Structure formats: structure tokens, C-alpha cells
Amino acid sequence: MRLHHVPGSRSMRVLWLLEELDLAYDLKTWSLTDGSLRSPEFRALSPAGRIPALEIDGRAIFESGAILQYLTEREGRLAPRPDDAERADFLGWVHFAETQGNILQQLNIHHIFLRPESARSVPLMKLETKRLALTAQVLEDHLAGRDTLLASGFSAADCMLGFNIDALFRFVPIADYPHLAGYRERMGARPAYRRALVRAGGDEIYAQDFYEVPNA
Ligand SMILES: N[C@@H](CCC(=O)N[C@@H](CS)C(=O)NCC(=O)O)C(=O)O
CATH class of the missing domain: 3.40.30.10 (Glutaredoxin)
Known part of the structure; x- marks a missing residue:
């Protein structure tokens, strides 16, 4: 593999x-x-x-x-089977992670990658930051009183979505999302996540902890 x-x-x-x-x-x-x-x-x-x-x-x-x-x-592990009542929730969160991932990608492009810097769009950064905050609020509400995305416990949906959270807090303030911040801490403490981080090597994308939308 x-x-x-x-x-x-x-x-x-x-x-x-x-x-x-x-x-x-x-x-x-x-x-x-x-x-x-x-x-x-x-x-x-x-x-x-x-x-x-x-x-x-x-x-x-x-x-x-x-x-x-x-x-x-x-x-045969870490996801509900097709006949399980939680299967639809699992698939929903897996795909939701890409809805959010695509917003993060736009923000990465406009805050970090696009050259020359004059080609970057402040209106787009504003719009995508608002759209990101909406997805963050969905998670904040969902994770109130639960440890993982699925009621039955940790699943691959948490790998799919949990990965987004580090990037998410580069663009929306962590203080606004305490349940999501707790989720990030729990996911970050998992031994498998720690091992993956070591194998992954340093982050190639972010040089700053937080990216403000510049004044137009
Ligand atoms: N929906 C795809 C998105 C893949 C994707 O866009 N990956 C980024 C890295 S996170 C990439 O390869 N970007 C290079 C590019 O856009 O040219 C997936 O979830 O695998």
C-alpha cells in the first residue's frame, strides 16, 4: 500500500x-x-x-x-455498515468535510498561494470566511454534549473532518467555537493521530497561526 x-x-x-x-x-x-x-x-x-x-x-x-x-x-471497521441506521449520518459527515474543505481551499489560495498578491480578492476572502463560519457553527452545535461525530463513537468520518479543524482555526477564531475546540483537542490526543503527525512531516501550507481578512 x-x-x-x-x-x-x-x-x-x-x-x-x-x-x-x-x-x-x-x-x-x-x-x-x-x-x-x-x-x-x-x-x-x-x-x-x-x-x-x-x-x-x-x-x-x-x-x-x-x-x-x-x-x-x-x-470492516470504523464505519457503520450500509444497513446500519447511522450509515446516512456517516456519509453525510464525510461529504460535509469536503464542502468545508473546498471553502478552506479557496481561503488558502487567496490568503497564501495566489501570485501576484494583487490578484487576491478581499471580497472573496470575506464571503468564504462567512461561509466557513457557517460550517463551523454547524459543527459547534452538533458537537455540544458529544465526543465524536457519530453517537456510536469514533469513526473514519472523524478522520475526514477532524483534519479540517486545524485549518479552520486559521480563518475563524477558536474562542467562538468551544465545543469544536474541545473536539480538536480530543482528536489531536489520539495515539494514531500523533503517530500520523510524525509520519506526515511538517505542514507545508501555513506560516501564520491566524489569517485576518485584510481591509479592502
Ligand atoms: N476532493 C478531493 C480534493 C483533493 C485536493 O484538492 N487536494 C489538494 C491538496 S489538499 C490538491 O491536490 N491541490 C493541488 C491542486 O489543486 O492543484 C479529495 O478530497 O481528495
């Missing part, structure tokens, strides 16, 4: 799940900025040139949510 990875990116979701499942794997590390994700070699694994991709069972799978689902079904 080989995970194609960029430190600090969505491949952390898969890395964390592989550690939770105690599976053996190799890591191949790529860069978001050197053009290599557009190479034929990488696009043979992930056609849109996106991280992560997982080589497994003689093929490659792309899309973090699909990889998580494949792994939980293959291993």
Missing part, C-alpha cells in the same frame, strides 16, 4: 485512518508548488492531479472520501 502525500494536505485524513486501522504502508511525498502534481506519472494515479491517491490492491484510488470509504469497507 502506498499513500501519495503532501504534508499538511488532505492526505493527512488517509494517513490518520491508516494508523487507526494499524495497516502497513509506504509514503511518497509530493509538493503542491513545484508542478510535479501535473506530471504524467502523478496523473496516472490521480487524473486531476490532486492529493491524496492511494495505491492498493493493484490499483490507485483518488478522492480522500472514496479512499476512506474503501478502506473502512475493506477492513
Whole structure:
């Protein structure tokens, strides 16, 4: 099994799940900025040139949510089965994580990656920060009085969504979301998460703890 990875990116979701499942794997590390994700070699694994991709069972799978689902079904662990009443909640949170992930990606592009800086859009940063705050409030409300996304306990949906939270608090103030902050602490304390962080290498994306929307 080989995970194609960029430190600090969505491949952390898969890395964390592989550690939770105690599976053996190799890591191949790529860069978001050197053009290599557009190479034929990488696009043979992930056609849109996106991280992560997982080589497994003689093929490659792309899309973090699909990889998580494949792994939980293959291993028969950390996700409710299709006939379980919690299955719909599980799938909802897995896909919600990508709704939020796409907002975070827009904010990363406009606060960090886009060059020249004059091409960055303050109105877009404002809009996406508001949209992000709405998703954060959904989680804040959902996590009041519960430790994990699913009532039955930790699942791969927490790997999918838990990964977002570090990025989320770069753009919305942690003090506004105490239940979500507690969730981040609980997820961050899991031994498998700690092991994944060590294997993942340093974050390649964020140089600041918090990114304010600049005055236009
Ligand atoms: N929906 C995809 C999104 C993958 C994605 O956009 N990954 C980012 C890294 S977090 C990437 O590869 N960005 C490079 C690019 O957009 O060119 C998934 O969940 O796997």
C-alpha cells in the first residue's frame, strides 16, 4: 500500500485512518508548488492531479472520501455498515468535510498561494470566511454534549473532518467555537493521530497561526 502525500494536505485524513486501522504502508511525498502534481506519472494515479491517491490492491484510488470509504469497507471497521441506521449520518459527515474543505481551499489560495498578491480578492476572502463560519457553527452545535461525530463513537468520518479543524482555526477564531475546540483537542490526543503527525512531516501550507481578512 502506498499513500501519495503532501504534508499538511488532505492526505493527512488517509494517513490518520491508516494508523487507526494499524495497516502497513509506504509514503511518497509530493509538493503542491513545484508542478510535479501535473506530471504524467502523478496523473496516472490521480487524473486531476490532486492529493491524496492511494495505491492498493493493484490499483490507485483518488478522492480522500472514496479512499476512506474503501478502506473502512475493506477492513470492516470504523464505519457503520450500509444497513446500519447511522450509515446516512456517516456519509453525510464525510461529504460535509469536503464542502468545508473546498471553502478552506479557496481561503488558502487567496490568503497564501495566489501570485501576484494583487490578484487576491478581499471580497472573496470575506464571503468564504462567512461561509466557513457557517460550517463551523454547524459543527459547534452538533458537537455540544458529544465526543465524536457519530453517537456510536469514533469513526473514519472523524478522520475526514477532524483534519479540517486545524485549518479552520486559521480563518475563524477558536474562542467562538468551544465545543469544536474541545473536539480538536480530543482528536489531536489520539495515539494514531500523533503517530500520523510524525509520519506526515511538517505542514507545508501555513506560516501564520491566524489569517485576518485584510481591509479592502
Ligand atoms: N476532493 C478531493 C480534493 C483533493 C485536493 O484538492 N487536494 C489538494 C491538496 S489538499 C490538491 O491536490 N491541490 C493541488 C491542486 O489543486 O492543484 C479529495 O478530497 O481528495
